[in-house]
Amino acid sequence: LKSFRYRSQDISEEALCKDLLYVFQGIDGQNISFSILEDSFVLAPNVNVSESTRKLVTEMCELGWLYKKVNDFMNRNIDSTYCDQVTQSLCFAFQAELTEFYRLIAILENQHQNYDETDPANCLNLRKLYLHIQEPMERMKWLAIIVDSIQGLKGGTIISSIHSYVLHGSPVTKMLLSKLLREVSAPILTMIKTWMIEGELNDPFQEFFVSMDPNVPNDLIWTQKYDLKPSMIPSFLTNDFARKILLTGKAVNFIKKCCHEEDWVLDANEHIPFNADTFSSDENSYSTLQNWVDHAYKVTNKELIELMFDKYQFLTHCRALRKYLLLGQGDFIQNLMDSMVNELSKPAGQLYKYNLLGILESAVRSSNANMTDSEFLKRLDVRLLEASPGDNGWDIFSLDYKIDAPINTILTPEIIQGYLKIFSLLWKLKRVEHSLNKTWVQQTSYKNELYSLKEIRSDLHRCNLLRNEMLHYINNLHSYLQVEVIESEWKKFQEDLDHAEDLYDIMRVQRKFIEVIHKRAMLTHEHIELYQLMIKIFEQIHQFSRTQDILYSSALEEYHKRQSMMDDGDEYSQVISPDASNTLKQLGKYYRANFDKFNEALSILEIDEKYLSFRLDFNEFYKDSRERESISQI
């Protein structure tokens, strides 16, 4: 019977099996060899076998082709000096798979060797071979698919690419792929661990998702030195997660290099063990990783924040800034204003920093600012801006606050500049208030004398009215800025600080604080019109106080003259300072016009500033008078 089975074949099944066993390892056999033309192993066409046998053999040859593909890939990459770590570990994973495969082939080979004519049941034939290679074929196919899919990729992208296959529904495939994924992720996970614990980047092949710019100095560790490479983030990590990893490592570096705490070590492993080797794609180990990263992130950043707050006293710096630059310390500012008035009225050229520093010093000494720690007081400084011709001291004077590392990572020069901008506005306001107060003193002290001069009574009255109006404006503006803007924002700022989780949060909160104040204090570009109006009104108030000065001095002169004349009994004839009285009228008009414009511009803003507008015209005095005017025009 047997003769029928192989009746028309030149070649025995045993020979075919032997050849195939070689082919499975990518080696040409006697009758089966690799054909470049067809890109596969083929049974020599001149061998006469039955059609069905040929088909069976062709199917099995596919395994050889797949093996060749995988093996080629490994040969290309196994040389570890050129190839990145992820690819290397992929190769090792492949290697392990192939070892299994070799074992199987060895067993089959053994069975083949033990071929015994008498015992056909145990001998290896094509069909048995076919059965045995079903599973290896499937595995090899997946390896080959992966080889195809990671062509030209490296690092995190390879992981992402393999991760996309892990979702396969078939349990066998899933297991294989998860194993591969685990192997492949190991180097990245090790990098994550070193990065998060030691802050070291050990990444010769640029495959990690955090990159470092070696040219950036240590001062800028937080802001510029490190960056995320989004393409390299493995797809099983979310972007948010990657950001946490970046921040943690950054914080470690910051603590070590900028805060000079070289000894500090994260002991996160105590709480949650983290082992790169046991990681797999399933939920559990992923959440372990997540917990570990979360924990490390929290601990490190908490440490950093504590350092900032305790060792470097960030909050005290902020308080000092608020006290001095945002005029929070009233008596100090009042003192400073009083003693600076004369000095600052000089032209810019005659201003000397040491003089001003002296005044500042005495203002500090004579006020409660004295109670502040000298550590912070000595940072207080005077800054003189670039003077342009015609400027006087007021234009170029500014207080300053010096910040050094590492706090300057948060309180960057831009932030300080923002504080200075607010200071400049408040200082101007304070100055206007100061000069208005002086006019009041003038009015009150000479009231009795001057009211006897009948012809200027109306002018005096006008002065009084105008001063009141201006004072109303200035007071409201001042209280709006100081109470509604700065204080309320300060409160929010402190609350936000309590919730800050990392340095980045603090920076954001700090920036937000300044930005919101700028916006609400009309210092941003979109409110430029309002700001200019405000400055114009300030200017008019100064003009007013000057004019009143002139009026009063000439009137006083006249008064004394008349006093002496009365004694002589002579007639008096002179009209007192007509210019001043005209200017006064003009001023009143312009002031009102500007004020109206300001108020109008205010009232179309968002709700917060609008309340200022209500307050400025709380009893609708201005509205009514506008209406009266418009009626009278008709």
Add this chain to the structure above:
Amino acid sequence: SRPFFDKHIPNQRKKVYEEKPKPIGTFPVEIQETLLLEDLLHAMNSVEGVYIRRINVENEYESSRYVYRVEPDEEQSTCDFSLLYLIGKILPMCNNHDRVLEFVSTHSHFEYGQVSQALCGAINILLKEYLVLVTQLDTEFVKGNLTLQKTWFYIQQSMRMMENLNKLAVDAADKRGGALLNVIYKFLTITSDKSIKELFSFLLEKAAEPFLKILMKWIYFGVLNDPFDEFLVEEDPSMNKDNIEKDFNDSYWQKRFTFREDMIPIFLGKLSIKILHTGKYLNVIRECGKEIKHPCEQEIKISINQSVLNKGNSQASLIQHKDFSEPIETAHSWSSQRLLDLFLVEERLMDRIKSIKHYFFLDLGDFFIHFFDSADKYLENNTKEVSNDKLKSLLEMAIRTSTANADPFKDDLTCELNNYSLIEQIFVMQNIRGAFGTNAYAADAGSGQRHNFPQVPISGMNSIQNYKCVDSFTLDYKVQWPLTLIISRRAITKYQLIFRHLFLCKYIERHLGNSWLMHQGTKELNLDTFLLASYNLRHRMHHFCKNYVYYIVVEVLEPNFHKFKQNMEKVKTVDEILELHNTFLDQCLKECLLTDQNLLKIVIKIVNCCFFFSRIMHRQAATIQEEDSVLTAQNMVIDTNEGPSAYCKYRQTKINAERESAKKAITESGYKSMIEKFTKTFDTNLKQFMNAIKASHYDPYISNLLMRLDFNGFYAENLLSQFEGFG
């Protein structure tokens, strides 16, 4: 590089045999059997042999398919007849095997999804067993022990398996996910063969694995991790939760997660609704940025009831329901409890609603008195002339100076001037949605498109300028996620409708009160005979307004709210809250007559009539007083030295003067007819109103109002009968 070799697709090239094999009939029968056996073993492995080859047949059922035949090229096989017959019985199994292989190789591709892949994986296991059988047969064959009869005996089991697998493959051709599970389940239930039942239960168990993984993630974490769209729940990412604050018709809650109808596994049955809700609840919690730590997480598995399988009794359900119904139930109750806590405890929902009620239902009286006092003159003006901000600041002032100051949520209250009058707003809403008194679930069925109703242009609508401030004034309330789910824009709008109506009535009642005050001033003028008509009318109007407001506040809003509050104490799920809140609002709307346009129009007419009347009374009193003051200024300078008698004298003169002027004013023909006209309008409308109420078959809530309005039968006696005569 070339694509992977796909071994299982039958080779469609027509093979040309250079050397045609000898017809099998030329061999002796024993040799025929051996030859056929060898070919058969190949065919069982999906490889063509010498005599058994595939042929493309086209029949009426399937357009084209390959089947194995013995010597297909010959018209009539030369084979021994009995051998041919026997082999003809075996060959269908080979055909089936071919097709199952094809199914597996195509359906394990990624696009068919995880369930399909898992199924293919399971079938692969079965196929391998089959392959082992074939190899064993082959060994027998090599030994020379195999005959066709033996083969027939050995493959019985596999034949049935293959046949059923093929049936499954045909039915499952384009199915995926839950639908695929349903196909398997169907086969499981319709077969009665024990071994086949086992087969399908094995397949179902394996295939459901990925599905149940998704399910677990969904009910334990609220995460929908379903890359191949196979799960029974579907997410619509375009449904944005921010919209719910702005859009009246937003249906985030209903539309964000919906059933993928065809993917619901039958065996889950009613649990599917619970599954949807569980995940939905968790999702809301996640959206609030809260972590979910499920305490009762456990593996969910489908297992087949072995006793049913063995005994074959079809009484008990085949799948052990308990295995997955229990965890799902616990997960459901946990998540709904968690969400309830989120709303009721963390977000203080009831306090919120109470706070809203304070303002929208005029619950805090002093707050409104304050507001009326300060905003009175603005409310009379046209909307164009009044700035919303002014009203806002007045509102805030009123809040801060009244008991409302104690409300922790007072900062969320603002006000606005609506572009529509109340009637128009209701009209617009009803146009968009039909009757808007329906609850949210029913209403959303038909609304594919979304409207943002203030923008809907309605022809014939008046432009904004024509409204009095009091007509368009409405409160608004800022609500934040997740409370927007319950206090949605829709709910706020309903609150607003009630508020606007109530606000108008209250406002007019107040004005009538003012006219009463003025009328008191005329008492001493002794002009009763002239003024009686207007006193009378004023009194009746006041009576109406007072009772109407009383009705709304005390008989409608308060009891309904109370009921709502009581029900809220018993709620179990958020959906219940939603429904309760909706029914509460709808009931209030209905009982406030806001759903009945006709009734509402009459009410508005009546109150407007009252409003004009009070305005005219006000103006009249103002003119009298003005004249009076003119008189005073002209003639009288009180000499205080002359003592009280002089004052009396002065007063007497003053009264006389006033009387004269008032008399002059009211005896003018215009005045009398005006009052008559008012009386007539008021009476007509009131009559209409009462008749309409009567016509509405005395709804219990409304008959009370009727009784209150006509408590001593005054109208029933006088007015109605009198007007009946008019027709």
